[in-house]
Amino acid sequence: MSSAAAVIDVQHLSKTFxxxxxxxxxxxxxxxxxxxxxxxxxxxxxxxGAGKTTTIKVLTNLIRPSSGxxxxxxxxxxxxxxxxxxxxxxxxxxxxxxxxxxxxxxxMARFYGLGGRTRRKRxxxxxxxxxxxxxxxxxxxxxxxxxxxxxxxxxxxxxxPELVILDEPMSGLDPIGRKEVRDIxxxxxxxxxxxxxxxxxxxxxxxxxxxxxxxxxxxxVAAGPLDSLLHPGRVMSEIVAQGPGDVEALPGxxxxxxxxxxxxxxxxxPDEVDSTIQTLMQRGFHIKSVTEARMSLEDLIVSKAFQxxxxxx
Amino acid sequence: MIRRIWAVVVNTFIEASRNKxxxxxxxxxxxxIVSSLAISQLSIEDQRIRVLIDxxxxxxxxxxxxxxxxxxxxxxxxxxxxxxxxxVVPKPVRRSEIVAGKFIGLASVILMSALIFIAVWFGxxxxxxxxxxxxxxxxxxxxxxxVMVVLAVALFFSTFATPIISGIFALSILVIxxxxxxxxxxxxxxxxxxxxYPATKLIAKATLAAFPDFSVFHVSRQLLLGINIPxxxxxxxxxxxxxxxxxxxxLGMILFERRQFL
Ligand SMILES: Nc1ncnc2c1ncn2[C@@H]1O[C@H](COP(=O)(O)OP(=O)(O)OP(=O)(O)O)[C@@H](O)[C@H]1O
Ligand SMILES: [Mg+2]
Numbered sequence: 001m002s003s004a005a006a007v008i009d010v011q012h013l014s015k016t017f018x019x020x021x022x023x024x025x026x027x028x029x030x031x032x033x034x035x036x037x038x039x040x041x042x043x044x045x046x047x048x049g050a051g052k053t054t055t056i057k058v059l060t061n062l063i064r065p066s067s068g069x070x071x072x073x074x075x076x077x078x079x080x081x082x083x084x085x086x087x088x089x090x091x092x093x094x095x096x097x098x099x100x101x102x103x104x105x106x107x108m109a110r111f112y113g114l115g116g117r118t119r120r121k122r123x124x125x126x127x128x129x130x131x132x133x134x135x136x137x138x139x140x141x142x143x144x145x146x147x148x149x150x151x152x153x154x155x156x157x158x159x160x161p162e163l164v165i166l167d168e169p170m171s172g173l174d175p176i177g178r179k180e181v182r183d184i185x186x187x188x189x190x191x192x193x194x195x196x197x198x199x200x201x202x203x204x205x206x207x208x209x210x211x212x213x214x215x216x217x218x219x220x221v222a223a224g225p226l227d228s229l230l231h232p233g234r235v236m237s238e239i240v241a242q243g244p245g246d247v248e249a250l251p252g253x254x255x256x257x258x259x260x261x262x263x264x265x266x267x268x269x270p271d272e273v274d275s276t277i278q279t280l281m282q283r284g285f286h287i288k289s290v291t292e293a294r295m296s297l298e299d300l301i302v303s304k305a306f307q308x309x310x311x312x313x
Numbered sequence: 314m315i316r317r318i319w320a321v322v323v324n325t326f327i328e329a330s331r332n333k334x335x336x337x338x339x340x341x342x343x344x345x346i347v348s349s350l351a352i353s354q355l356s357i358e359d360q361r362i363r364v365l366i367d368x369x370x371x372x373x374x375x376x377x378x379x380x381x382x383x384x385x386x387x388x389x390x391x392x393x394x395x396x397x398x399x400x401v402v403p404k405p406v407r408r409s410e411i412v413a414g415k416f417i418g419l420a421s422v423i424l425m426s427a428l429i430f431i432a433v434w435f436g437x438x439x440x441x442x443x444x445x446x447x448x449x450x451x452x453x454x455x456x457x458x459x460v461m462v463v464l465a466v467a468l469f470f471s472t473f474a475t476p477i478i479s480g481i482f483a484l485s486i487l488v489i490x491x492x493x494x495x496x497x498x499x500x501x502x503x504x505x506x507x508x509x510y511p512a513t514k515l516i517a518k519a520t521l522a523a524f525p526d527f528s529v530f531h532v533s534r535q536l537l538l539g540i541n542i543p544x545x546x547x548x549x550x551x552x553x554x555x556x557x558x559x560x561x562x563x564l565g566m567i568l569f570e571r572r573q574f575l
Contacts, residue, residue, distance in 0.1 A: 017575065060403035062574040083405040090399035096324065098331045110320035111404040155400060 006071070007163050007194045008036035008059065013068035015054050028054040031068070032220050034213040036196055041189050043209035043226075044198035050215040052198040053091050056167050059196075060088045073163055084112065087161035091168050091198075093152045097141035101132055101151055104140060105158060112159035126154040129184065145172040153181065157188075164188060166197035170204050182208055237273050237292055239266045243285030263288070317406040321414020322421070329384050329422040338383070339426040342376030346434045350441070362443050363537055369434045370452060370533050377427050377460040378487060384419050385467025386479035398574055409566040416468055416562050420461060427457055451542045452532050458554035459530035463487050465561035472565045472572070489520075490527030497521055525557045 011033050017026040029051040036042045046052050057063045058070055061077040075082040096104055105123040114122055127133045130150035140148065149172045156164055169185075170178045178201070185195050185208055199205050205212060206226065214222040214229075222229055242262050257263040264285075268276050270292070277287055329335050349368045392398045401411060431453050435445050466486050470479035500517055529550050532542055 057574070062399065062402055064573060077403075080405050080407065083403060086403070088403045090396070090403075093400060094395045094397050095400070096328065096397055098328055099324075103327070107320050107324050108400070108404065110323070111317055111401075111406050113316050113405075115316075159405070 006035045007038050007040075007073055008034075008042075008196060009069075009071040010034050010055070010059075011069040013055065013058065013070060014066050015051075015058060015063065016066045027218055029058075029215075030218045032215065032218070033068075034220065034223055036194060036211075038194055039189065039192055040194055040210045041185060041208050042194070042196045043205040043212035044196060044215070045202075045205060045212055046198075046215035046221075048200075049217070051218040052215060053167055054218075055215070056088075056091075056165060056198065059165060060086070084159065085162040087156035087159060087164045089152045089156040089164075089166045089169055092171070093148070095140045095143075095148060095151065097139065100137050100139050101127065101143070102136040104151065105154055108155045109158045114159075122158060122160075126158055129157070130154045131180065146174060146177050149173055150177070153184065157184075161193070163194045163196065166195065168199055169197055170199055170201050178204060236267050237270050237290060239268070239273070239276060239280070239290050240264070240288040241266065241280050241285040242288055243280070243283065314407075314410060318410045318414045318417065320406070321401070321411050322418040325388065325415050325418025326422055328388065329419060330425075332384070334387075335380060335384060335422070335426075338376060338380050339429070342372060342426075342430055343433050345372050345376070346430065346437060350437055361441065362438075365438055365441060365443065366449070366536060367533055369438070370456060370536075373427065373430055373434070373453060374456045374459065374531075376430065377423055377457065378463050380423055380426065381419070381460050381464040382467045382480055382483045382487075384422070385464050386471045386476045386483060388419065389415060389468065389471040390476045390479070393574070396574075402574055408570045408572075412468070412472065412562060412566045412569050416465065416558075416565075419464055419468070423460060423464065424457065427453075427460070448536055448542055451547055452536050454547065455530040455532055455542075455550055458550055459490075459527050462490075462525055462527070462554050462557045462561070465558040465565075469561040469565040469568075472569045486524060487527065490525045493521060493524065493526040494528040497526075525553075529553055 013029055013032045014027070015029040017028055018024075019026070032051070032055060044052050044055070054063070058065050059072055059077055061083065070077060073082050073085055077083070077086075096107075099107070102123060105126055106119060109119045109122055124133070127136050130153055132147060132150050132154065135143065135147060140151065143151065149169070153166070153169060156166065164185075166185075169181050173181060182204060185197070188195050209226055211225050212223070212229065213220065240257070241264055243264075244262065254264045254266040257265055266276065266280075273290060277290075280287065346369060349365060349372070352364060352368065392401075402408065435449075438445060438449075463483060463486075467479060467483040470482045474482065496517055500514065500521075535542060
């Protein structure tokens with residue numbers, strides 16, 4: 001797809017935060033590039049502190065990049081007409097809690113130039129969409145976390161945006177709420193909208209994303225269609241072993257199992273199983289089980305993160 | 314543009330009018346003026362009206378300035394601190410429009426509470442047999458002009474400083490503005506400090522020019538002497554206040570425009 005069709009185009013983006021008095025630099029994002037095409041549901045993945053929120057703040061005109069180029073809907077995030085077509089849900093949003101849900105959405109709708117009757121209609125539609133009609137007159141101060149998250153999604157969609165940027169939209173929601181948000185995202189795709197969202201919940205991303213980009217410690221670690229990243233059909237073998245040995249000294253990535261002292265979990269490709277078991281047994285481990293597992297997104301992050309670490313050393 | 318500014322105005326107006334500190338200050342101010350009735354009883358007959366007028370103008374100015382400083386420094390900071398700006402700044406609205414909306418919203422809240430205050434005050438004056446004339450209205454209007462400048466100053470500081478610092482700076486400008494006339498009196502007197510040390514004259518003159526002179530807005534002396542305030546004076550005072558408001562709001566807009574929301 002040509003770059004003209006890219007809804008979000010991030011090229012070599014870096015953002016460095018300076019602590020007060022410039023004593024220390026935090027490189028939150030370093031040389032990150034990715035491109036989101038129109039009509040996609042695009043997942044933005046990465047462990048805590050990976051730089052997701054920082055990237056999203058650049059995309060939404062909250063902060064300026066230290067270097068690199070960012071284009072949203074063919075323009076700069078600071079362009080008014082770009083923001084007119086963009087909806088945004090911040091991470092852990094705080095609301096004007098002295099307003100009722102309806103008052104709040106009404107004020108947010110005013111920024112999109114919606115007048116009188118259209119605005120009221122739009123607000124009602126959004127309340128309905130997120131299932132908050134019954135609480136429309138209640139002050140946001142009295143809303144639960146999940147109810148607020150729904151109002152946050154409603155305000156992101158109030159201007160009927162072409163591009164929706166959501167920073168952890170499922171956080172704070174119960175399983176039913178998660179499903180509802182997934183359904184809303186899927187229905188946006190149906191209408192030809194583009195959705196860019198970050199999440200920790202891998203299953204949520206796996207279930208609905210067309211394409212993902214994975215960050216770790218401020219850098220790109222993987223990008224592309226989900227299927228190609230997860231190597232469909234390719235099986236990984238997982239070995240569970242028990243022993244007194246030092247996990248750190250083992251080859252490959254071995255992780256201790258939580259709550260089970262002395263147990264460790266290790267993944268390798270099927271043809272490495274024999275040699276890996278040999279090594280383990282030589283070091284005094286007992287093999288508890290060998291299973292085959294499809295590589296999950298979580299494994300992807302862990303393995304990529306591990307490669308990054310060993311490159312640093 | 315008007316619609317977007319209006320969105321911020323509506324929100325600011327609701328926020329301020331539902332703010333407990335504001336409501337408390339406004340109620341105290343009104344109670345204050347009612348209690349001035351009692352105070353005026355203590356003074357001798359021909360001083361009574363003088364006390365009521367003086368006290369009324371003084372309370373109007375004190376309460377409104379206080380509300381302007383408190384709301385001006387708190388409301389922007391609160392949005393940054395609680396990150397509610399994350400919901401507004403990415404919206405299709407210019408940052409300068411947000412600052413303009415904040416100013417207009419706060420100004421309307423303050424003017425609304427001032428009007429209530431003035432109504433009660435005029436009521437009190439009326440019960441004491443004082444005829445409410447246009448001069449009294451002009452004097453109140455001038456006081457409110459000062460409040461608008463103070464609000465612009467408070468808002469300007471709050472676009473980059475913490476509430477405490479902004480509050481101190483805004484109050485300092487209010488105090489400097491109130492005592493400017495002392496400095497200018499000293500400057501023009503044939504004897505004294507500035508004549509001894511001519512080098513300091515320039516600094517003093519620069520200070521005079523750099524800060525608003527609030528004595529322009531205080532006419533209670535003329536009022537009590539029965540001197541009418543010329544319409545021309547009111548007009549030029551309006552222009553003076555407007556110029557300072559525009560300056561501080563514009564500076565606030567520039568700083569807010571460059572701000573990053575970390
Ligand atoms: N205002 C700031 N000042 C200094 N450092 C910051 C600031 N904001 C973020 N950082 C740092 O930048 C890095 C990336 O943070 P960011 O919030 O973008 O991560 P994230 O991927 O959104 O994480 P999470 O999943 O926990 O939300 C972190 O190391 C964080 O400490
Ligand atoms: Mg984040």
